[in-house]
Amino acid sequence: MSLRYNGILVGVSEGFLFRGQVQTGLNSSQKTTLMIGRADIRLGTILATVALAVFHSRNIFTLQFTLTFGTLVGHF
Secondary structure (H helix, E strand, O other): OHHHHHHHHHHHHHHHHHHHHHHHHHHHHOOOEEEEOOEEEEHHHHHHHHHHHHHHOOOHHHHHHHHHHHHHHHHO
């Protein structure tokens, strides 16, 4: 029970913090967009993703995955 509760609580609160607060705030203050592939991605999304990746990563392999996946999730 505790594992499920913590998993849900941490996931929702982390999503609210990084995507809801940090990314939205950064995108409001930074109007710069970066062209990555064929997508225009806001600088605030990239900065929030880097903060999330540093927060989560334990080694270089998880950092790369977290940066890639976080950018995709943040963009959509």
